[in-house]
Amino acid sequence: MKTSLSALEKEQLKSVASPIWKNIIEASRDQDYARFSRGFSSELRAKLSEEHFQLSCQDIPLLTCVDPDFEFIESLQREKGVTILWRLHSTRYEGEFLGVLTLQAGESGMEITGVSVS
Numbered sequence: 001m002k003t004s005l006s007a008l009e010k011e012q013l014k015s016v017a018s019p020i021w022k023n024i025i026e027a028s029r030d031q032d033y034a035r036f037s038r039g040f041s042s043e044l045r046a047k048l049s050e051e052h053f054q055l056s057c058q059d060i061p062l063l064t065c066v067d068p069d070f071e072f073i074e075s076l077q078r079e080k081g082v083t084i085l086w087r088l089h090s091t092r093y094e095g096e097f098l099g100v101l102t103l104q105a106g107e108s109g110m111e112i113t114g115v116s117v118s
Contacts, residue, residue: 008082014072016110017084021070021101024115028063041104041111048115063117065092070099080104081113088117 008016020039027036033050040048057063071087081104088097102114 013075025066031057039112041113065090067091
């Protein structure tokens with residue numbers, strides 16, 4: 001049986017995921033963990049603590065200089081969730097980067113279960 005996320009068409013997924021991704025980018029630029037982790041599943045919050053987030057922002061400067069304009073590339077759908085791929089640029093570094101956002105239906109609604117930039 002499909003969940004509400006996996007039943008969505010790509011354009012619908014894009015419209016649901018874009019504001020979530022925008023918030024993550026803006027919060028990373030501002031190094032605002034409370035805002036960055038909004039919507040995280042409890043498992044992801046346990047893996048990506050505030051301390052880990054702050055250290056990552058220092059060690060990986062790309063996290064704090066992702067350009068606020070991003071492009072939807074594709075969605076990968078599974079039984080219980082979806083992964084959205086984004087094309088990113090940096091305000092500091094040349095080239096293109098990949099953003100990954102994984103959403104899953106959780107106990108309290110939709111949860112972020114994965115987020116990365118590379």
